[in-house]
Amino acid sequence: MIKHTKAGKIIFWLGFLLFMFGASPITGMVEYSPITPNKWAAISxxxxxxxxxxxxNFHRKRR
Structure with a gap:
């Protein structure tokens, strides 16, 4: 993450957050979440x- 721009870091962490919101209902960590009410929302x-x-990964600092 050192070589990424600030926009790249923001995109990564937002993507990681969305990935966690999608993975938690599928794996069974939470029963119901108002953010992901069904499996299709979790998969998306x-x-x-x-x-x-x-x-x-395409947002890297120039040399």
Missing amino acids: FLALGLAMIFLS
Whole structure:
């Protein structure tokens, strides 16, 4: 994370947060969450979080 820009860090942590919101209902850590009321919302948060984590790698500082 040292080589990433500030925008890249923000995108990564937002993606990580979305990934956690998506993973917790699927793994059974929480029974019900108002953020992810059903499995389809959890799967979409999971996919969106992974995409944001992947895209954060393209925001690197120039040499």
